[in-house]
Amino acid sequence: MSVRALVVDPSVSESVRPADVPDPVAGPDQVVLEVHHASLNHGDLNDARTGRVPPGAVLGSDAAGVVVQAAADGTGPAVGTRVVALTAGAFAERTTVGVDGLAPVPESVDLVTAAALPVAGLAALRSLRAAGLTSRKRVLVTGASGGVGRFAVQLAAHAGAHVIASVGSAGRGEGLAKAGAAEVLIGLADLDRPVDIVIDNVGGPQLVEAWSMLAPGGSLQSVGWTSGQPATFPPYSTIGPAKSLTSFVNEGEFAADLAILVQLVAEGALRTEIGWHGSWENVAEAGKALRGRQVNGKAVLDIDTHGRRHAAEDVVVEPR
Known part of the structure; x- marks a missing residue:
């Protein structure tokens, strides 16, 4: 199987384009995340333009969505949990995330807002x-x-x-x-x-x-x-x-600090300003706006998967 993703291509506008890539395979301490929203950072654009992320590789760092496969080692959130994550290759319909790189998102916080938090x-x-x-x-x-x-x-x-x-x-x-x-x-x-x-x-x-x-x-x-x-x-x-x-660089484990940020949002103590919001099909437009300093706050991409199945159809939940 394959998934749709945004990959690095130095020959196109903003050095990123849509492509089909292999379905992600999770390690024992990773979940598979169905990505609903992702945010675009200056660092992502620089990664694509400078070669830090190689041509053909999936771009992105910030993601929010729903867990569709739990970690095999029993750690981390259960299937169906809404989470926010910092992970390489976030700009895809599905991606893998280490359990130390994500945090649950309560129903009071929408996933568009959560997607803007990680980086x-x-x-x-x-x-x-x-x-x-x-x-x-x-x-x-x-x-x-x-x-x-x-x-x-x-x-x-x-x-x-x-x-x-x-x-x-x-x-x-x-x-x-x-x-x-x-x-x-x-x-x-x-x-x-x-x-x-x-x-x-x-x-x-x-x-x-x-x-x-x-x-x-x-x-x-x-x-x-x-x-x-x-x-x-x-x-x-x-x-x-x-x-x-x-x-300064973000490194190490992120789960605890992501949970702090989500909690502050839930309490109303932290507000996310989204200056650009649209389909990931318009990533070049978002990139130009971001580089041109036309975006106050964050740029958030909706991962529009027209054929997306419901999570219940994608996974089998084993009885405990």
């Missing part, structure tokens, strides 16, 4: 944790209009921090004050006091500028590099009172 939500949550977030700290979030940025603003504000959101234009700042930003700046020119934490999604010259505004003992977490520009530090700019610039 961006985990990056925001974990980078703030790594930076030593506590209440009353001054937190600068650059590229705050994107997926990671909007989650970071909300999570830092929820923790009681003074949050400064930096965006590229007034329009990109819409909704950030409501999300918890005490200040919304265009660029960093009006940043007049040092900050304790920087969550940087932009890179390039703005990373250098943000570094110069980091207080002694502060932490700059380099989460993204949407500018695509080099960062050139002036001589002696890294000499002085101790502060840190730390590279």
Whole structure:
């Protein structure tokens, strides 16, 4: 059997196209997930364009759907459970997920919302944790209009921090004050006091500028590099009172932190803003909008499987 998926193809627009690929085969500690929605990240586009995901391989990281085959070793959720997952090859009708890479989604949270959480939500949550977030700290979030940025603003504000959101234009700042930003700046020119934490999604010259505004003992977490520009530090700019610039990547087990994010959504403490939502057949359109900074928040793809059977027809549930 085969499934429909979005695979890497450097010869087409956004380097991704639909194709049939073999039906996924789960390992003993993996479930098979029927994917209903997936979100598109800058990292996915970069993976396709740079060759980090090879031609012909299924793209994607964020998925939400329903378990149609439980893990053979007895761990993880049962068949029929709604889950959100971070897994390679998410852009497919069905994919495999390790039980340490998913979390159940309660009925009060729709799967479109859940699909937007994994990469961006985990990056925001974990980078703030790594930076030593506590209440009353001054937190600068650059590229705050994107997926990671909007989650970071909300999570830092929820923790009681003074949050400064930096965006590229007034329009990109819409909704950030409501999300918890005490200040919304265009660029960093009006940043007049040092900050304790920087969550940087932009890179390039703005990373250098943000570094110069980091207080002694502060932490700059380099989460993204949407500018695509080099960062050139002036001589002696890294000499002085101790502060840190730390590279960041999502790695390890994700289940516990995904559960935290889902719970915050269920409680109304975390809101997902979806700036583009449509069929996965329009992935090139979504990619262009994302790269062109026309999407505030997340871009979510509906995995339209016109011949999708009901889960009850796809699986056999063995009696206990």
